Amino acid sequence: MFGTEDWTGRPVCRQGECTEPAVIAGQWCPGHALGRLRRDLERPEPKTTFKRGATARVCAAGHGCQYPAVGSSGLCGRHERQMERWGRTTPIAQRRPRGAALLRDAQGRKQCSVCLTWQELGAYAASPVQADGLQPRCKGCVRFATYHVTPERYAALVEAQGGVCGLCGQRDSSGRDLTVDHDHRCCPVPRSCGRCVRGLLCNRCNVGLGRFQDSPEMLRAAAAYLTFWSAQPPRRVPAEPPKPRGRRWPKFRLTDEEYARTVAAQGGSCAVCRREPGRRSLSVDHDHRCCATTPACGTCVRGLLCTSCNTGLSHFNEDAELIIRTAEYVEAHMIVCT
Ligand SMILES: [Zn+2]
Ligand SMILES: [Zn+2]
Ligand SMILES: [Zn+2]
Ligand SMILES: [Zn+2]
Ligand SMILES: [Zn+2]
Ligand SMILES: [Zn+2]
Ligand SMILES: [Zn+2]
Ligand SMILES: [Zn+2]
Structure with a gap:
């Protein structure tokens, strides 16, 4: 029936035996157009599930459509249906189908769930919880x-x-x-x-x-600590101290007795940040250039530090100059930012 015209030459509705003029999109009468629209709205979203690593092309409809193309038409499923029905395509809301994260285009790229651009896999950070091991959003x-x-x-x-x-x-x-x-x-x-x-x-x-909590004072204290210890003679390790020697002896050649004396000498607080360590006891710090791993020789033991300062030093490779530079970096930006 489609394409037939009534006696005035106007196209009539293409729905079945309907003879109303096709005033909607040149194809439907208002009543039948509304009926189709309702059915479209009730139709559930297409549940497309993709296999891992399936290749995809982007829909050729334009309108910024980023849905993967299906079949030979080069269009996404929804634009394909539009084309069949209306003979033209219109913009559609861009929601990605389920499983789209597993799709790869012909160049092996993956589509970002936010900017919808197809990018090399290196543009996505790793994420073990995702099905494809990559974050859905690109790094950008x-x-x-x-x-x-x-x-x-x-x-x-x-x-x-x-x-x-x-x-x-x-x-x-x-x-x-x-x-x-x-x-x-x-x-x-x-x-x-x-x-x-x-x-x-x-x-x-x-x-x-x-x-070091972005604190120039703490960073400078850390650098000063390293500089101080680099000028100290090696610690003298007692060869056969009386037992019990305690749990730090095997790793640091430090008896409980000497540890307690050092804690007291440091006023019970960390040698860098001067804070009390809370429930955890102070860690024994040693020079990793002497002993990269524990058990350490014991002659390279320095002071006692809180966990935060201890790991902070190691992240800066115990490099006093780098830590000073870091303090200066923080200070330089303070003018801009406070
Ligand atoms: Zn009709
Ligand atoms: Zn499309
Ligand atoms: Zn993106
Ligand atoms: Zn500390
Ligand atoms: Zn050592
Ligand atoms: Zn760095
Ligand atoms: Zn800010
Ligand atoms: Zn700011």
Whole structure:
């Protein structure tokens, strides 16, 4: 019946035996158009489930449609139905079908769930909880959501720093992208307004900075601690001290008696941050350039530190100069940000 015209030459509704003029989209009478619309609305979302690593092309309909194409038409399922029904396509709301995270296009790329662009797998951070082991959002979208740093600004920051950490001057040891560092006094962890971004850091420096709470005073105290101990003679380890020697003897050649004396000498607090350690006891710090692992020889034992300062030092490779640079970095950005 479609295509027939009534006696005035107007097209009539293509629905069955209906003879009403087709005033809606040139194909339907108002009543039948409404009926079809209702049926469309009641129809559930297409439940497309994709196999892991299935390849996909993007819908060819235009309108910014990013749904994967199905069949030979080159259109997504919904645009294919539009085309069959209306002979043309219109924009549709972009919701990704179930399982779309597992799709790969012909170049092996994956589609970001936010910006809907198809990007190399390296553009997605690993995520063991996801079916394909990758986050659904691309790193650029995650970075923007977290730090208000656009991909363009991030690229400019990487370029300005020569692709290396702003503190230690190294690439990230685990091969990860450099982390956006921001002033936590402006924006508490873990988000930034974007104005308090200070630079890009490797993961080790970023964590190390956090251990010293972004505090120039604590960082300078840590550097002073390292400098002090580098000028000290090696500690004399008693060869056969009286028993009991306690649990620190095997790892550090430090008896409970000497440990207690050192705690008292430090006033019960950490040798760097001067805070009392709370429920955990102070850790024995030693020079890792002498003994990379424990058990340590004992001659390289330095002071007693809280867990935070102890791990902070190791994240900065116990490098006093690097820690001073870090303090200066924090101070330099304070003017901008406080
Ligand atoms: Zn009709
Ligand atoms: Zn489409
Ligand atoms: Zn994205
Ligand atoms: Zn670094
Ligand atoms: Zn901020
Ligand atoms: Zn700020
Ligand atoms: Zn401490
Ligand atoms: Zn040693």
